[in-house]
Amino acid sequence: METARVGTVDKREQILQATLKLFSSEGFFNTSIHDIRREADVSIGSIYHYFTNKETLARALYDELVDEMVRAIRAVILEQDTCQERCRAIMRFFFSWTDSNPQSMHYIMYARHQEFMPEVKPICSSEPFFLVFQVVGEGIEQGEVRAVNPAVATTSLFGGAIRLIHLYLDGSLEGPVEKYFEETWQCGWRAIAAATSH
Amino acid sequence: METARVGTVDKREQILQATLKLFSSEGFFNTSIHDIRREADVSIGSIYHYFTNKETLARALYDELVDEMVRAIRAVILEQDTCQERCRAIMRFFFSWTDSNPQSMHYIMYARHQEFMPEVKPICSSEPFFLVFQVVGEGIEQGEVRAVNPAVATTSLFGGAIRLIHLYLDGSLEGPVEKYFEETWQCGWRAIAAATSH
DNA sequence: GTCTATACCTGGATAGAC
DNA sequence: GTCTATCCAGGTATAGAC
Numbered sequence: 001m002e003t004a005r006v007g008t009v010d011k012r013e014q015i016l017q018a019t020l021k022l023f024s025s026e027g028f029f030n031t032s033i034h035d036i037r038r039e040a041d042v043s044i045g046s047i048y049h050y051f052t053n054k055e056t057l058a059r060a061l062y063d064e065l066v067d068e069m070v071r072a073i074r075a076v077i078l079e080q081d082t083c084q085e086r087c088r089a090i091m092r093f094f095f096s097w098t099d100s101n102p103q104s105m106h107y108i109m110y111a112r113h114q115e116f117m118p119e120v121k122p123i124c125s126s127e128p129f130f131l132v133f134q135v136v137g138e139g140i141e142q143g144e145v146r147a148v149n150p151a152v153a154t155t156s157l158f159g160g161a162i163r164l165i166h167l168y169l170d171g172s173l174e175g176p177v178e179k180y181f182e183e184t185w186q187c188g189w190r191a192i193a194a195a196t197s198h
Numbered sequence: 199m200e201t202a203r204v205g206t207v208d209k210r211e212q213i214l215q216a217t218l219k220l221f222s223s224e225g226f227f228n229t230s231i232h233d234i235r236r237e238a239d240v241s242i243g244s245i246y247h248y249f250t251n252k253e254t255l256a257r258a259l260y261d262e263l264v265d266e267m268v269r270a271i272r273a274v275i276l277e278q279d280t281c282q283e284r285c286r287a288i289m290r291f292f293f294s295w296t297d298s299n300p301q302s303m304h305y306i307m308y309a310r311h312q313e314f315m316p317e318v319k320p321i322c323s324s325e326p327f328f329l330v331f332q333v334v335g336e337g338i339e340q341g342e343v344r345a346v347n348p349a350v351a352t353t354s355l356f357g358g359a360i361r362l363i364h365l366y367l368d369g370s371l372e373g374p375v376e377k378y379f380e381e382t383w384q385c386g387w388r389a390i391a392a393a394t395s396h
Numbered sequence: 397g398t399c400t401a402t403a404c405c406t407g408g409a410t411a412g413a414c
Numbered sequence: 415g416t417c418t419a420t421c422c423a424g425g426t427a428t429a430g431a432c
Contacts, residue, residue: 011415027313029227032407043417044409050415054408112310115225122368124361148381151371152362156385159357163322164350170320173349183346187354191389209397230425241399246427403428410421 012050015040016061024103028058028116059117065108069128072097077131083139084189090132091161091185098165099176106169109162132158136192145192156191160184210248213238214259222301226256226314257315263306267326270295275329281337282387288330289359289383296363297374304367307360330356334390343390354389358382 018040022031033054037044051057076089098105113120123129136154139145145153161184167173216238220229231252235242249255274287296303311318321327334352337343343351359382365371 027310030313033409034407045417046415048409110310112225112308115228122370124365124368125370148385149378151365152358152378152381152385155361155365156358156382156389159359159361160350160354160389161357162361163353163357167322167349167353170322172320172323180347180350183350184354187346187350187389191354191358191385231427232425242427243399244397247397252426397432399430399432401429401431404426406423406425408421408423411419412417413419414415414417 011040011042011046015042015047015050015057016064019057019061020103020107023058023061023111024106028054028111055117058113059120061107062113062117062120065104066126066128068104069097069108070131073128073131077135083135083142083144084193086135087132087139087157087189088185090135091158091188092181094158094161094165095178095181095184098168099178102169105165110166110169129154143194146194148192153192157188160188160191209238209240209244212240213245213248213255214262217255217259218301218305221256221259221309222304226252226309253315256311257318259305260311260315260318263302264324264326266302267295267306268329271326271329275333281333281340281342282391284333285330285337285355285387286383288333289356289386290379292356292359292363293376293379293382296366297376300367303363308364308367327352337390341392344392346390351390355386358386358389 015036018036019031022035022039026035033044033047036047036057040047047057051060072093073090076093077086080086080089094105109123114122120126133150133154136145136157137150140147140150140153148156164173164180164184165177168175168177213234216234217229220233220237224233231242231245234245234255238245245255249258270291271288274291275284278284278287292303307321312320318324331348331352334343334355335348338345338348338351346354362371362378362382363375366373366375
């Protein structure tokens with residue numbers, strides 16, 4: 001962690017950036033260490049100095065991005081009070097992050113992580129999704145959300161947004177994706193809102 | 199196409215079945231031709247007799263499954279009259295197909311096809327999804343569905359279902375997935391139904 | 397049409413100089 | 415810490431017998 005940061009950007013970060021670019025556009029398996037070496041403009045030796053192998057590199061990148069997402073969701077939960085406000089802010093974050101950082105979103109949401117990181121839990125049962133699941137679960141308890149299965153409620157609320165983001169990341173939908181936010185949110189919330197809420 | 203089918207199951211089919219099993223569980227890149235050879239209990243020579251290369255094999259499997267899906271959706275469209283009935287039947291098909299044929303569903307919906315079939319269109323812009331898109335679009339024109347962006351309407355209606363199916367295929371949700379159908383459908387339709395419809 | 401044996405090469409990882 | 419050169423396994427695809 002305490003690598004020198006003298007003037008030039010540190011190499012570790014350089015490598016991670018190149019990796020993100022290539023993994024998100026070409027995929028893990030279509031990206032060789034040699035490709036990363038070229039893109040990052042470092043030597044193979046440096047890559048293996050900072051990361052023990054290709055999988056570790058993928059994993060480090062994944063963990064950083066998941067962490068970033070978790071921090072954002074946690075912040076939202078602290079700032080907002082009701083389930084509705086929290087979910088709305090979380091969905092907005094997904095949209096704005098997609099526009100500002102499509103590669104990160106692509107890598108985190110789209111890649112089949114288990115195919116190259118056997119030990120990692122599927123993204124849908126990882127921490128960010130668990131947080132969202134909890135928020136929705138509380139909404140059910142409070143009566144803000146209709147009494148349906150919590151998994152169904154969560155997927156029904158966010159499924160549309162995620163699907164739309166996939167469509168965009170695929171190139172099947174023109175961006176910026178934020179312009180679809182309001183409508184998507186309205187649909188999602190309508191799907192699960194308790195009768196009193198709308 | 200006109201391969202002999204004398205008594206024993208033809209080898210082409212044997213190979214496709216083995217491929218489906220391995221690709222859906224291990225992924226395209228983690229499955230070698232040798233693995234397929236072993237699983238299908240044929241020789242490498244046979245595989246290359248029926249398929250020019252690994253990518254062609256993946257593609258043939260993909261095309262067959264997409265075709266099956268398209269036929270099912272087409273049948274639904276013929277049988278049902280309203281947008282609501284059609285969408286409900288299509289969603290039901292997704293759920294029941296997931297239960298009866300999880301490997302096919304996994305391969306068709308989950309794999310990052312573009313990573314190994316560069317020329318294939320992303321699944322969300324492929325024919326089955328286009329059919330669904332059309333059905334929803336007509337629903338908007340007929341006033342059955344609220345006047346929102348058609349892409350938003352389609353993803354809002356089916357996003358929850360697809361997400362839930364992913365969750366199940368990931369092993370994050372216990373099956374059979376059909377038990378979640380009714381609730382998921384209600385949420386999905388509620389998301390986009392015109393005011394008069396419910 | 398089916399098989400085995402093998403050619404060939406990509407690409408992950410290491411060695412070791414600086 | 416950074417680099418280049420190199421090793422070597424694994425995997426796709428082919429050759430050619432039967």
